[in-house]
Amino acid sequence: MEPSNLNKEQDQNSWALNAWTLLSKLRDQSPLIQCITNFVSMDLMANTLLSAGASPAMIHSIEEIQDFTPHIHALCINVGTLSPAWLPAMREAALVADKAGKPWILDPVAAGASRFRLKACLELVGLKPSVIRGNGSEIIALSKASLGATKGVDSSHESMDAMEAAKSLAQSSGAIVAVSGAVDIITDGHRVVGVHNGVSMMQKITATGCAVTALIAAFVAVDPLHALEATASALSIFGIAGEMGMDMAKGPASLRMHLIDSLYNLDQAAVSSRLKVSSL
Numbered sequence: 001m002e003p004s005n006l007n008k009e010q011d012q013n014s015w016a017l018n019a020w021t022l023l024s025k026l027r028d029q030s031p032l033i034q035c036i037t038n039f040v041s042m043d044l045m046a047n048t049l050l051s052a053g054a055s056p057a058m059i060h061s062i063e064e065i066q067d068f069t070p071h072i073h074a075l076c077i078n079v080g081t082l083s084p085a086w087l088p089a090m091r092e093a094a095l096v097a098d099k100a101g102k103p104w105i106l107d108p109v110a111a112g113a114s115r116f117r118l119k120a121c122l123e124l125v126g127l128k129p130s131v132i133r134g135n136g137s138e139i140i141a142l143s144k145a146s147l148g149a150t151k152g153v154d155s156s157h158e159s160m161d162a163m164e165a166a167k168s169l170a171q172s173s174g175a176i177v178a179v180s181g182a183v184d185i186i187t188d189g190h191r192v193v194g195v196h197n198g199v200s201m202m203q204k205i206t207a208t209g210c211a212v213t214a215l216i217a218a219f220v221a222v223d224p225l226h227a228l229e230a231t232a233s234a235l236s237i238f239g240i241a242g243e244m245g246m247d248m249a250k251g252p253a254s255l256r257m258h259l260i261d262s263l264y265n266l267d268q269a270a271v272s273s274r275l276k277v278s279s280l
């Protein structure tokens, strides 16, 4: 084998081992993940976290944050069905999590769809999320701080179109930035990693992006000092569950069910043989 191919294979093996180790830790530790999320995603997000081994809590009232948030292991904030009443609770939870040293992850759903949403997302970016995960259009809007040609919550860009936007957002915010798509891109502003798992039918199930953001929160909860690796691992594990689910599915509705079952049943052999991560 060519030395460069040998290096790639060793790299792949070490990514697979790391992803499996993190999933095993998650199953052992069952981290408590607070989710302040949109009405559409609550069910899929909670079930994704449960099937991976984490403990979800959809607690979003501002009255509960001072008591509850210090006890969590990570926080996921998703602006999907944002209204002015929700924003103070999001701010407060991000501040309390940060003060308690708990990682928090931002999903800037449809960031470029309106001025209200963009301003809210930019303000949340300023509250030091560990990771920002969006689709191509969301990351481009956030990085340029401008409204975009929008299809609402769906992306009108390929993830690769958002490569430079992702790097620049990571550098300006200090967060790890992940862009989902056919290839998921994960960057700290310097290093860029690509995850080549998943199936395109996942885009036909609403809130798969929201669900994988929450899964990233759970992975970062068990390895907070390596947020880039934890983020890439979560995206590859979710993608592998999608691939295995697709082998049994007849369409989006049954894929949703089989994806959750595959995530729950995932073993080391499947992770080792299917995981595809590369440096970009």
Ligand SMILES: Nc1ncnc2c1ncn2[C@@H]1O[C@H](COP(=O)(O)OP(=O)(O)OP(=O)(O)O)[C@@H](O)[C@H]1O
Pocket: 109, 134, 135, 136, 153, 154, 155, 180, 181, 182, 183, 184, 197, 198, 199, 200, 201, 202, 203, 205, 206, 207, 208, 209, 210, 211, 212, 235, 238, 239
């Ligand atoms: N073409 C594709 N091929 C393989 N996997 C894909 C493809 N597009 C998206 N995915 C996977 O589907 C999941 C959701 O990504 P997507 O980019 O659709 O998020 P999103 O637009 O934020 O979704 P939502 O807003 O509905 O939550 C990710 O795990 C991603 O890797």
Ligand SMILES: Cc1ncsc1CCO
Pocket: 038, 040, 041, 080, 081, 109, 153, 206, 207, 210
């Ligand atoms: C469809 C939809 N609308 C607002 S949030 C959401 C879920 C996917 O992001």
Ligand SMILES: [Mg+2]
Pocket: 107, 109, 110, 134, 135, 153, 209, 210
């Ligand atoms: Mg989304």
